[in-house]
Amino acid sequence: ELKVEQNPLFLSMQEGKNYTIYCNYSTTSDRLYWYRQDPGKSLESLFVLLSNGAVKQEGRLMASLDTKARLSTLHITAAVHDLSATYFCATRVSAGGFKTIFGAGTRLFVKA
Amino acid sequence: NAGVTQTPKFQVLKTGQSMTLQCAQDMNHEYMSWYRQDPGMGLRLIHYSVGAGITDQGEVPNGYNVSRSTTEDFPLRLLSAAPSQTSVYFCASTEQGARGYTFGSGTRLTVV
Numbered sequence: 001e002l003k004v005e006q007n008p009l010f011l012s013m014q015e016g017k018n019y020t021i022y023c024n025y026s027t028t029s030d031r032l033y034w035y036r037q038d039p040g041k042s043l044e045s046l047f048v049l050l051s052n053g054a055v056k057q058e059g060r061l062m063a064s065l066d067t068k069a070r071l072s073t074l075h076i077t078a079a080v081h082d083l084s085a086t087y088f089c090a091t092r093v094s095a096g097g098f099k100t101i102f103g104a105g106t107r108l109f110v111k112a
Numbered sequence: 113n114a115g116v117t118q119t120p121k122f123q124v125l126k127t128g129q130s131m132t133l134q135c136a137q138d139m140n141h142e143y144m145s146w147y148r149q150d151p152g153m154g155l156r157l158i159h160y161s162v163g164a165g166i167t168d169q170g171e172v173p174n175g176y177n178v179s180r181s182t183t184e185d186f187p188l189r190l191l192s193a194a195p196s197q198t199s200v201y202f203c204a205s206t207e208q209g210a211r212g213y214t215f216g217s218g219t220r221l222t223v224v
Contacts, residue, residue, distance in 0.1 A: 006154075035213075043202070047211075047212075048212055088155065099168070103154055
């Protein structure tokens with residue numbers, strides 16, 4: 001059964017600092033997604049990572065994928081208050097079709 | 113270009129009542145899913161569909177039914193509402209090669 005674990009679950013950081021969110025998954029998968037959710041809102045797709053070593057960057061966020069370690073990271077560079085949100089990773093079982101499982105989410109708060 | 117439309121946005125039910133949460137997408141996406149979101153638990157997959165006439169169970173299917181008679185619509189039925197089904201429900205759709213799911217705005221359901 002596919003399990004997706006994120007850590008930390010809560011992160012409070014100062015503006016200007018760097019930090020990394022980790023996402024581990026338990027079985028082989030063919031892709032890894034990252035989403036953002038603002039309080040009281042729906043989810044917005046950030047990145048999809050499709051192969052080992054894939055790296056995607058947008059603004060102060062950079063996501064990477066290591067399929068051998070079953071690990072993805074979301075790195076935040078020089079955080080700003082606008083990045084405060086909950087970040088989810090998600091993946092699917094490649095052999096099992098389209099079933100997509102989410103992690104519990106990392107609630108990020110960036111203090112001014 | 114509406115994307116994924118969920119109705120209603122809010123609903124209060126009494127224990128034992130039944131109801132249907134509606135979900136429609138206008139992007140001709142093959143894949144649709146229903147998730148529930150509870151505090152600290154991320155998104156949990158209820159049911160999903162890979163095309164019209166094809167549905168399958170997710171992580172937490174008990175107490176819910178789905179059907180997919182058209183590509184556009186994927187309603188979620190609560191058979192006999194229980195307080196444990198109080199949650200925010202998200203419908204989402206995607207297609208092969210997409211960057212990720214497109215999510216609806218959610219339905220906040222309270223069962224009293």
